[in-house]
Amino acid sequence: xxxxxxxxxxxxxxxxxxxxxxxxxxxxxxxxxxxxxxxxxxxxxxxxxxxxxxxxxxxxxxxxxxxxxxxxxxxxxxxxxxxxxxxxxxxxxxxxxxxxxxxxxxxxxxxxxxxxxxxxxxxxxxxxxxxxxxxxxxxxxxxxxxxxxxxxxxxxxxxxxxxxxxxxxxxxxxxxxxxxxxxxxxxxxxxxxxxxxxxxxxxxxxxxxxxxxxxxxxxxxxxxxxxxxxxxxxxxxxxxxxxxxxxxxxxxxxxxxxxxxxxxxxxxxxxxxxxxxxxxxxxxxxxxxxxxxxxxxxxxxxxxxxxxxxxxxxxxxxxxxxxxxxxxxxxxxxxxxxxxxxxxxxxxxxxxxxxxxxxxxxxxxxxxxxxxxxxxxxxxxxxxxxxxxxxxxxxxxxxxxxxxxxxxxxxxxxxxxxxxxxxxxxxxxxxxxxxxxxxxxx
Ligand SMILES: Cc1ncc(COP(=O)(O)O)c(C=O)c1O
Numbered sequence: 001x002x003x004x005x006x007x008x009x010x011x012x013x014x015x016x017x018x019x020x021x022x023x024x025x026x027x028x029x030x031x032x033x034x035x036x037x038x039x040x041x042x043x044x045x046x047x048x049x050x051x052x053x054x055x056x057x058x059x060x061x062x063x064x065x066x067x068x069x070x071x072x073x074x075x076x077x078x079x080x081x082x083x084x085x086x087x088x089x090x091x092x093x094x095x096x097x098x099x100x101x102x103x104x105x106x107x108x109x110x111x112x113x114x115x116x117x118x119x120x121x122x123x124x125x126x127x128x129x130x131x132x133x134x135x136x137x138x139x140x141x142x143x144x145x146x147x148x149x150x151x152x153x154x155x156x157x158x159x160x161x162x163x164x165x166x167x168x169x170x171x172x173x174x175x176x177x178x179x180x181x182x183x184x185x186x187x188x189x190x191x192x193x194x195x196x197x198x199x200x201x202x203x204x205x206x207x208x209x210x211x212x213x214x215x216x217x218x219x220x221x222x223x224x225x226x227x228x229x230x231x232x233x234x235x236x237x238x239x240x241x242x243x244x245x246x247x248x249x250x251x252x253x254x255x256x257x258x259x260x261x262x263x264x265x266x267x268x269x270x271x272x273x274x275x276x277x278x279x280x281x282x283x284x285x286x287x288x289x290x291x292x293x294x295x296x297x298x299x300x301x302x303x304x305x306x307x308x309x310x311x312x313x314x315x316x317x318x319x320x321x322x323x324x325x326x327x328x329x330x331x332x333x334x335x336x337x338x339x340x341x342x343x344x345x346x347x348x349x350x351x352x353x354x355x356x357x358x359x360x361x362x363x364x365x366x367x368x369x370x371x372x373x374x375x376x377x378x379x380x381x382x383x384x385x386x387x388x389x390x391x392x393x394x395x396x397x398x399x400x401x402x403x404x405x406x407x408x409x410x411x412x413x414x415x416x417x418x419x420x421x422x423x424x425x426x427x428x429x430x431x432x433x434x435x436x437x438x439x440x441x442x
Pocket of ligand 1: 222258
């Protein structure tokens with residue numbers, strides 16, 4: 001399906017890349033790809049090259065690019081009223097969206113919703129809400145976590161040194177503890193004979209020797225670590241931590257920004273672990289490309305004092321319309337079931353690929369949130385960083401857009417609505433690209 005006719009970037013793309021590099025602040029930039037249009041899993045660049053999207057605009061386009069129902073809802077809303085400050089006034093699309101999210105979010109009981117514009121903002125709101133409602137000041141997060149880049153959120157983020165370097169002092173009172181990564185166990189133990197030490201250590205060591213439980217407002221976690229390398233914890237890890245938190249009155253904050261909205265084959269990744277978090281943060285695919293985020297929390301935690309937290313753009317009319325239409329598509333097209341089914345297909349292909357290449361140390365994930373980790377040697381597990389980067393470049397040259405994560409992993413996150421045929425094609429191109437790079441190194 002992909003059709004690559006020029007270098008990437010081609011002549012038109014090159015002009016855009018040059019102007020962008022000249023004026024846009026230094027950000028992340030993963031590839032010199034200048035997009036012109038996109039439809040579901042297909043992406044055309046300005047030079048007429050056709051790609052398959054296995055990155056989904058960094059986990060935003062779960063229902064595919066420019067879904068017609070979402071485009072229609074956005075166009076209709078834009079023609080009526082684009083913005084009216086939902087924090088100060090009222091309108092139907094916002095009320096309907098918060099009702100729906102309050103009912104849809106994981107966990108029992110009645111909930112309320114704070115709307116904002118990005119994943120980081122949804123985390124900021126959770127931090128402020130946790131301090132406000134508990135009267136406690138401190139937070140716990142995980143090594144390998146990514147919760148965003150604003151100064152509050154980056155205080156929790158801990159997946160790459162570059163995210164935090166030179167920003168000290170960050171928010172004080174954040175303690176990072178190791179996440180459960182069975183492929184690279186921080187305690188060099190084996191699951192299940194480890195007895196889940198990675199969870200128990202929180203109570204038996206951290207809350208005993210370092211932190212007074214009654215000073216800890218909340219534990220922030222990703223049910224599957226995203227930027228940190230698509231790490232899926234063993235099934236008892238998060239339930240055990242939730243139990244410990246509950247026993248000390250520590251709130252649990254579930255960051256579903258990347259793993260939510262059906263990506264893992266359940267609407268929320270927390271459902272895989274039977275969790276009932278106090279607060280859930282969502283963004284990315286919530287708006288299918290319109291910037292919108294939500295912090296959904298147990299009703300009793302609400303600020304209750306006007307002005308204690310608010311913003312200008314949260315609940316923007318067009319973003320709410322986009323989000324409502326996206327939720328309709330997820331329901332009507334059984335998108336969550338699609339993700340569960342196609343995820344099995346992906347894992348099967350990944351296992352085959354692992355069987356063929358020594359350099360693939362691990363393949364993992366849930367639903368259509370999958371990754372493979374490259375190592376220099378399966379025994380020493382030294383991360384093969386250059387190999388991973390070369391494979392991502394080879395994929396692009398062959399027409400598949402993919403992103404790295406962790407030190408030496410590639411994440412595979414096509415739209416959940418990708419055709420099975422194109423999913424197979426993408427997995428085949430992945431195998432070819434690995435073969436090209438690994439052969440080059442031999
Ligand atoms: C799990 C998680 N939380 C929070 C964020 C921050 O989201 P944003 O970039 O929209 O601020 C991200 C972004 O990648 C994320 O993956």
